[in-house]
Amino acid sequence: MEKNEAAGRLEQLKELINRHNYYYHVLDNPQISDAEFDRLMKELLELEKLYPELVTPDSPSKRIGGMPVSSFQQVKHLVPMLSLENIFAESELKDFYRRIGRVFKTGVISLVGEPKIDGLAVSLYYEDGVFKRGSTRGDGYTGEDITHNLLTIRSLPLRLKEDITAEIRGEVFIPRKDFLLLNKKRESQGLPHFANPRNAAAGSLRQLDPRIAAERPLDAFIYSLIALSGTKELSTHWDSLQYLRELGFKVNDNISLLNGLDEALEYCRLIGARRPELPYEIDGVVLKVNDLERQRQLGHTSRAPRWAAAFKFSSEEGISRIRDIVVNVGRTGTVTPVAVLEPVLIAGSVVKRASLHNEDILKEKEVLIGDEVVVHKAGDVIPEIVKVLKEKRTGKEETFSMPTICPSCNRGLTRLEGEVALRCVNPACPAQLIERIKHFASRGAMDITGLGDSLAEQLYVSGLVKDVGDLYFLKKEDLVKLDRMGEKSAENLLEALQQSKQNDLFRLLVALGIRFVGERAARILALHFKNLHRIASATFEEITMLEEIGPKIAISLQEFFKQQETKDILQKLEMAGVNFSLLEGNKETAADNSFKGLTFVLTGALTNYTRQQAKELIESKGGKVVNSVSKNTDYVLAGDNPGSKLDKAKELGIKILSEEDFSRFSNRKT
Numbered sequence: 001m002e003k004n005e006a007a008g009r010l011e012q013l014k015e016l017i018n019r020h021n022y023y024y025h026v027l028d029n030p031q032i033s034d035a036e037f038d039r040l041m042k043e044l045l046e047l048e049k050l051y052p053e054l055v056t057p058d059s060p061s062k063r064i065g066g067m068p069v070s071s072f073q074q075v076k077h078l079v080p081m082l083s084l085e086n087i088f089a090e091s092e093l094k095d096f097y098r099r100i101g102r103v104f105k106t107g108v109i110s111l112v113g114e115p116k117i118d119g120l121a122v123s124l125y126y127e128d129g130v131f132k133r134g135s136t137r138g139d140g141y142t143g144e145d146i147t148h149n150l151l152t153i154r155s156l157p158l159r160l161k162e163d164i165t166a167e168i169r170g171e172v173f174i175p176r177k178d179f180l181l182l183n184k185k186r187e188s189q190g191l192p193h194f195a196n197p198r199n200a201a202a203g204s205l206r207q208l209d210p211r212i213a214a215e216r217p218l219d220a221f222i223y224s225l226i227a228l229s230g231t232k233e234l235s236t237h238w239d240s241l242q243y244l245r246e247l248g249f250k251v252n253d254n255i256s257l258l259n260g261l262d263e264a265l266e267y268c269r270l271i272g273a274r275r276p277e278l279p280y281e282i283d284g285v286v287l288k289v290n291d292l293e294r295q296r297q298l299g300h301t302s303r304a305p306r307w308a309a310a311f312k313f314s315s316e317e318g319i320s321r322i323r324d325i326v327v328n329v330g331r332t333g334t335v336t337p338v339a340v341l342e343p344v345l346i347a348g349s350v351v352k353r354a355s356l357h358n359e360d361i362l363k364e365k366e367v368l369i370g371d372e373v374v375v376h377k378a379g380d381v382i383p384e385i386v387k388v389l390k391e392k393r394t395g396k397e398e399t400f401s402m403p404t405i406c407p408s409c410n411r412g413l414t415r416l417e418g419e420v421a422l423r424c425v426n427p428a429c430p431a432q433l434i435e436r437i438k439h440f441a442s443r444g445a446m447d448i449t450g451l452g453d454s455l456a457e458q459l460y461v462s463g464l465v466k467d468v469g470d471l472y473f474l475k476k477e478d479l480v481k482l483d484r485m486g487e488k489s490a491e492n493l494l495e496a497l498q499q500s501k502q503n504d505l506f507r508l509l510v511a512l513g514i515r516f517v518g519e520r521a522a523r524i525l526a527l528h529f530k531n532l533h534r535i536a537s538a539t540f541e542e543i544t545m546l547e548e549i550g551p552k553i554a555i556s557l558q559e560f561f562k563q564q565e566t567k568d569i570l571q572k573l574e575m576a577g578v579n580f581s582l583l584e585g586n587k588e589t590a591a592d593n594s595f596k597g598l599t600f601v602l603t604g605a606l607t608n609y610t611r612q613q614a615k616e617l618i619e620s621k622g623g624k625v626v627n628s629v630s631k632n633t634d635y636v637l638a639g640d641n642p643g644s645k646l647d648k649a650k651e652l653g654i655k656i657l658s659e660e661d662f663s664r665f666s667n668r669k670t
Contacts, residue, residue: 119173445511469572595623604639
């Protein structure tokens with residue numbers, strides 16, 4: 001085929017393929033068979049290979065995934081991508097509506113309701129109708145250029161139906177059914193599961209190699225148009241959504257035009273009730289003032305527009321069946337019953353196990369193997385059994401009894417005085433030793449990059465590591481024999497171990513996993529005694545004279561250091577050259593008392609911290625974390641779906657911190 005003829009055929013093929021992509025991925029209404037579509041793509045690829053100079057930016061071949069990029073470039077948003085104000089109760093929604101009403105002194109305000117997709121927000125730049133660039137939200141003002149990965153999403157048009165120039169906003173996500181299939185495929189390949197669809201989508205878009213994104217079932221809903229040139233004159237947000245559809249974008253079918261407060265409330269209730277049946281994950285509803293001129297008049301704060309709000313739903317629940325009840329042995333020997341569940345997707349992730357905490361709770365909830373149960377995520381994070389559906393029992397359910405011997409080491413279990421939990425007190429228990437290795441290497445302790453949970457277990461089972469002291473005597477030739485451990489991975493692990501030897505004393509104290517010795521106590525002990533040997537030989541009186549160090553910690557320290565197993569480990573660590581001393585002048589060790597005297601309550605699901613990390617950070621700065629809100633509470637750190645604690649805090653006038661507020665607060669100079 002001659003070049004001129006090829007150019008004409010390529011234009012025909014691009015138009016055909018883009019049209020059928022739109023029918024299939026946007027309208028969900030395919031017009032040709034997969035085989036016919038593949039034939040068109042094959043012809044296009046062959047012509048482009050023959051005449052590479054004819055390849056254009058809007059070619060469907062771009063969706064296959066090109067060569068990896070070397071790094072993510074920074075992209076400045078033409079208009080800031082601000083966060084939304086979160087509201088959690090109908091009373092707050094009413095307050096939001098009334099605030100707007102007071103500005104315009106009008107009785108009825110038109111709003112647009114949209115399901116709040118739990119994905120990753122993106123910004124797309126089209127010039128003269130052709131997709132040029134796409135980026136993440138970033139800090140709201142500058143994001144990362146992920147154009148190479150966005151090109152692979154088939155529901156995003158590469159060329160619009162009109163030659164406009166505009167910045168488009170949307171949410172990239174993975175549908176529920178595709179997420180389950182993706183994890184099933186990863187399981188067959190021996191790869192770990194993704195935690196939830198949102199993480200999978202975000203991780204896919206932050207790959208340097210677009211071929212990885214091309215293999216993932218990414219989709220996108222578009223929700224905002226920032227017109228620059230060549231667009232229609234639009235006066236309402238609703239009209240802009242319809243225009244986006246006309247341009248070829250995928251807009252959510254569950255959006256609704258709402259006339260006043262009552263319709264807004266009813267819409268939130270309706271979408272909340274339909275949440276479990278939707279084919280994608282949502283965590284709430286977004287409400288926006290419909291009139292674009294009124295949006296401009298309302299403006300925005302430094303963090304969020306005043307004309308929009310996100311009504312967040314409470315924790316999602318699911319129903320599952322208990323296949324079995326097993327017990328886990330933790331780092332300190334605590335034996336915890338765990339329900340093994342039929343997999344159920346709740347709040348964005350597949351739940352297979354739920355802690356039953358201890359024997360008393362197991363009896364209180366009357367849980368039997370085979371029971372159908374209601375499961376939710378406490379704070380949308382921790383799977384928990386809410387209740388047993390006793391009316392669904394068939395008589396085939398089985399009673400579970402806590403073991404009397406440790407399932408890991410076959411030693412007898414003990415219930416210590418004043419404790420609810422059963423405990424294995426054998427210091428050589430394999431399960432405890434594996435958990436101690438995991439803890440020793442964790443980020444809050446020695447921070448040994450590359451030493452994750454599965455490798456910790458491999459190291460112990462293989463006999464290479466019997467306690468944490470053995471970690472520093474590992475050899476490359478032994479490591480490369482382990483599953484999925486190549487030469488480079490082995491070298492990186494050995495380098496990380498070498499670097500960890502220089503950690504400050506307080507990190508080593510945390511890593512040793514002494515009961516009741518968290519980061520705050522470890523810093524205080526390190527600052528005072530300055531050397532691990534001095535801590536090990538300190539008397540009860542010397543320890544308890546320190547502010548914030550009580551008898552419980554003192555007794556735990558003395559019991560830990562008098563054990564022969566501890567002495568053997570410390571000898572190995574010292575022989576390996578692990579630092580046992582305070583690093584003078586190290587800012588990391590210096591006591592930060594900026595939260596001293598302050599009481600915090602944590603509520604809701606946190607994004608940037610685990611609940612434990614936030615607690616340890618507060619305590620490391622001298623603050624205190626309590627479970628319930630009272631007049632003595634100074635601050636409430638509120639994540640997503642915070643529940644009644646937030647309501648109580650507002651009622652008492654207590655300062656509420658978002659995660660962003662908390663990060664600024666904890667990093668402020670004192």
